[in-house]
Amino acid sequence: MKETRSAERSLRKLAIVAAVAALALTLAFMAGCSAPANSTSSSSSSASSASSKAAVSQDLMSGTHHAVIEVEGYDPINVELDADSAPITVTNFVDLAKDGYYDGKTFYRMVDNFCLQGGTLGNNAAGNDPSLTPIVGEFSGNGYDNELADQFEYGTIAMARTSDPNSATSTFFITLGPNEYVGQSLDGSYAAFGMVDAAGMDTVSKIVSDYMANVDDPSMGTISSEANQAKIKSITIVD
Numbered sequence: 001m002k003e004t005r006s007a008e009r010s011l012r013k014l015a016i017v018a019a020v021a022a023l024a025l026t027l028a029f030m031a032g033c034s035a036p037a038n039s040t041s042s043s044s045s046s047a048s049s050a051s052s053k054a055a056v057s058q059d060l061m062s063g064t065h066h067a068v069i070e071v072e073g074y075d076p077i078n079v080e081l082d083a084d085s086a087p088i089t090v091t092n093f094v095d096l097a098k099d100g101y102y103d104g105k106t107f108y109r110m111v112d113n114f115c116l117q118g119g120t121l122g123n124n125a126a127g128n129d130p131s132l133t134p135i136v137g138e139f140s141g142n143g144y145d146n147e148l149a150d151q152f153e154y155g156t157i158a159m160a161r162t163s164d165p166n167s168a169t170s171t172f173f174i175t176l177g178p179n180e181y182v183g184q185s186l187d188g189s190y191a192a193f194g195m196v197d198a199a200g201m202d203t204v205s206k207i208v209s210d211y212m213a214n215v216d217d218p219s220m221g222t223i224s225s226e227a228n229q230a231k232i233k234s235i236t237i238v239d
Helices: 002-014 087-098 179-186 198-214
Strands: 064-071 077-082 106-111 115-118 156-159 172-175 192-196 230-237
Touching (some): 064 087, 087 230
Antiparallel strands (some): 064 230, 106 230, 115 172, 156 172
16 A cells, blocks of 8 residues: 555656756755854755746645644644645645655754754755655745745744755754744745644654754754654654
8 A cells, every 4th residue: 555655646746846856965954944044054045946847736735734743752743734835845745644754754953943854764964865856845935925934933844955946855844933033044945834733842842852962063953873863753644
């Protein structure tokens, strides 16, 4: 069954992905949300690329949906997905979750008042999964109308990417600060696709508090050893 779902997902994504070249996995920050404005590290560019935009599939999701992220040792993280704001992104995330793709992946990056990031093949900061076909970036800086991405708030879930706006695959992040802390780096530049509820953000805050001591690259907030990362048990799509 999982193989069938995977084949269906691949066919669906062919209709919604950008025709982008293979992406080099270079610096860790290139595959994530850019560093906050006051960070000592360089931030990734949100400049447009030569990649063509995806053809719009007739099989994209719409409306409001819900997902539950289970992290080992913690209460569930409940997420409301907004497929009206980001239909391509939500469809991609739901397909991956239903395929069990996220099972066993980890959160490998955390920056106080900025973001918690994970969901990458290999459970490290090397970048998005090269075996997956990138999706287009649904945000105003890339020519897409996505109100959720225009003003990032505390608890927003969005797709990480490289400097290519059409490079997101599986990696996602959750914002840890209000717009005054995260907006300058994220507004209009990353595909937000949902919100974590208050109880879920309590869990997210607990994860960050427990694992922050394991960060071994303070400038980027990355944890290099998988053994020291919070593990995602599963992501379940409720509706």
